[in-house]
Amino acid sequence: MFQNYLKTTLRTLWKHKTFTFINVFGLAAGLTACILIVLYIQHELSFDQFHKNKQQIVRTIMHYSIEGTSNKTVMTGTKVGPALKRDFPEIEQFVRVADPAFSQQKVIVKKGDVQFSEPRFLWADSTFFSVFSFPLVKGDATTALNATNQVVVTESAARKYFGNENPIGQILRLEDRVDYTVSGVVADAPSNSQLQFDFVASFMSLSAAKTEMWWTANYVTYFLLKPSASASQLQAKLPAYMRKQSAETEMTGNNFLTYQFEPLTDVHLRSEAEGGIVASGDIRYIYIFSAIALLILIIATTNYMNLTTARATERAKEVGIRKVMGAVRGQLFWQFLGESMVVTLVALLLSLLVVVLILPVFNNLSERELTPHVLMQPTGIIALLATWLVVSFIAGSYPSIALSYFQPIKVLKGAFKHTTSGLVLRKSLIVVQFMISVLLIIGTLVVKNQLHFIQSKKLGYDKQHVIALTTDERINKNLPALKNEFRQNPNVKSISLAYETPTLIKWGDGLETVGTSTPVQKMTTAFPCDEDMAETLNLELVAGNDLSSEDMERLKGQDESQADYRFLLNETMIKQLGWKPAEAIGKKVRVGGRTGEVKGIVRDFHFASMKQPIGPLVIFPVTWGNVLLVKLTGNNLPQTLTFLENKWKAFAPHRPFTYTFLNDEYNQMYANEHRINQVFTYFSILAVLLACLGLFGLSAYITAQRTKEIGVRKVLGASTVSITALLSIDFLKLVLVSIVIASPIAWYAMNYWLNDFAYRIEIEWWVFVVAGVVAIGIALVTVSTQSVKAALTNPVKSLKSE
DSSP, X not given: OHHHHHHHHHHXXXXXXXXXXXXXXXXXXXXXXXXXXXXHHHHHXXXXXXXXXXXXXXXXXXXXXXXXXXXXXXOBOSSHHHHHHHHOTTXXXXXXXXXXXXXXXXXXXXXXXXXXXXXXXXXXXXXXXXXXXXXXXXXXXXXXXXXXXXXXXXXXXXXXXXXXXXXXXXXXXXXXTEEEEEEEEEOOXXXXXXXXXXXXXXXXXXXXXXXXXXXXXXXXXXXXXXXXXXXXXXXXXXXXXXXXXXXXXXXXXXXXXXXXXXXXXXXXXXXXXXXXXXXXXXXXXXXXXXXXXXXXXXXXXXXXXXXXXXXXXXXXXXXXXXXXXXXXXXXXHHHHHHHHHHHHHHHHHHHHHHHHHHHHHHHHHHTSOOOGGGGGSHHHHXXXXXXXXXXXXXXXXXXXXXXHTOOHHHHHTTTTTTOOXXXXXXXXXXXXXXXXXXXXXXXXXXXXXXXXXXXXXXXXXXXXXXXXXXXXXXXXHTHHHHHHHHTTSXXXXXXXXXXXOTTSOOOEEEEEEESSSSOOEEEEEEEEEOTTHHHHHTOOEEEEOOOOHHHHHTTTTOOTTTSEEEEEEEHHHHHHHTOOHHHHTTOEXXXXXXXXXXXXXXXXXXXXXXXXXXXXXXXXXXXXOSEEEEEEOSTTHHHHHHHHHHHHXXXXXXXXXXXXXXXXXXXXXXXXXXXXXXXXXXXXXXXXXXXXXXXXXHHHHHHHHTHHHXXXXXXXXXXXXXXXXXXXXXXXXXXXXXXXXHHHHHHHXXXXXXXXXXXXXXXXXXXXXXXXXXXXXXXXXXXXXXXXXXXXXXXHHXXXXX
8 A cells, every 4th residue: 555655646746747846845945944054053052062071060250340330251360269169168170261362362382493373272270171071182181281381282283283293292382482391182172162272281380370369350260060069059158258258359348249150051152241262152043043944944834735735626536536436534644645755755855965065155154163964863863854754744734634625526526626725725825935034034134234333333443454463572572663663664554552452352440539538439441552552543532632652651660559650531431430521631540550640531432342332441551462453554455464574574583473454353243143144144035935936836826727717818808917917916915914914023023133232223114115025026026927928828728728
């Protein structure tokens, strides 16, 4: 019996090649999109799941508040790890991790005459490899980081520096100053790890490891809890514990410093604090991607249901004869459901082939390293089988029920020849398909407009043609000479030294008024730089004067706590202090132990993501820094960069000439949003194409059903335009209904997404008009291809067709 069902199915599918192609292609396209999105979602949800101790590892968030303004950061001081380990028996181990990339530094690693600027260099405590499950290929995990000047390299880094030699015991020179001994080789960190590195050096090599401080928060601290310990219960003890440390933390009254724990497996998608060793994702985008995958699959399955039920009348006679011959309803149901399973299986196999072929392109789109191997795992195979069965049943169940329900007497009498059975369902499915398409089109337009707004909004500083060069202490000592060398090129406008770039300033500090009867304390962001920063970034002063060379000279040879500083405050800062710009000039303030007077007021500029409102900022002069910002005119850019590179090599041969544009850094802040934009764009196109594919097949079928009617109308004098309009109008009405339903849903959903931005666009009416015009236009073109063809057919042939 099964063999007979299979033969019948294959013959039927082969006989109606056009509809079979539309069904297979539509399902395959939908399944391909779903599989790609599922691979992405699986990768995001799998972050840090490979660690053996994943349920016991937590990352520490520092939570502090000054004068009612609180802040959370993943950066902690050096003391939180050892202090909590000593005082809380629930803690088994701690690991402090230092990443120079936090302060936009790159470590220069040299072997012989070969040197590279390495952005993925970590320092970590000796417990790093016992807490985390990064397997050592060579070396002992317990001793690899237990002495100063030891470094563990990844397999990729080992090949890069040592080729086929054994790296153990070899010497790598850092910053052309200190020699580190290779003590181990570790497997490359998987792409779903939030700890990404090529080198891990011993934390005790750092001078910071010699002291324990609650503040100077430049490190990420992880704890390995004992199996019986509860992170939430331990966290509940910390506020009281930290109040006892107030003599050290200097947090009294309503001010406080405490710590929170977040499970390691929540860090990537659910973290409450910004920052980390790699850019975090967002669980909300996982929900968005899941919804898109589901919507695409709904369009694909409704295509199948729509076309199959539309063709039901053609198979009515077959059903009637088979029932007369003794077939029962159950046999017919499984026969037609079997056809659905065959079509879905072919589509699934085709989609798997397409996934393998286009996965590199999707990886480039998603900025991930996805592989199809997960589909070949037992869970992947089970998921694919489940998908095949579920999609087959959903797509084929209603058509199977409808076809098997036909009564043989009525069928054989021709009662189903021109039946309207299932017409309401088919119209509903078209509405659903185009409603989803319109939703995605509107989503695409809104995301594009918000990203354009972010790109075009005035930031308060000029990021155009500004490059950032990583500098160091040796370069900074002779910085005036390097500046003079760079200024020889007329395309170099200005040069400035800073602790970090202004794109995302991470330095948090406290500001306190000095000389007032009641000192006022405020939390602030700090931007250490030299006297040329305002000129380089084109910052605007609203009161007072800019920093000068005299302000820099005042700092030379002075201890930071003793030097007389000059500060620039932004408008938000003085508003929080209750000052007006003119009266703020000359007032005394203390910023993180540095005392001086306010010299100028800078107009507010964005130094963080558009998701956050502009906060208070203080700019103060320093003679040290990590980044050299060079403002260029933009003329003869390649030649100018070559000139700078030659000067750099002559002046700083110990450090490679590597640079980034501020524009690129700024765009990187919105990597998730750009990814959403691309996903919306491509899958909106796919959704519209799938909806049109179904509409094309359905319109072709209905047009064929009305062949005789069209012939009669043409004989009676109907024009081609009137016949085309007659056949198209019903479909266009359905598209209009879908637009009406989709618009409020899209407005609500996109407003919810935009609420994540402190600076955002308002969704304007024209977005819905454009989406509607696009949907109607595409639907009209799709239907018209069949309508015009039918209208141009010779009426004699049409009347002979029945």
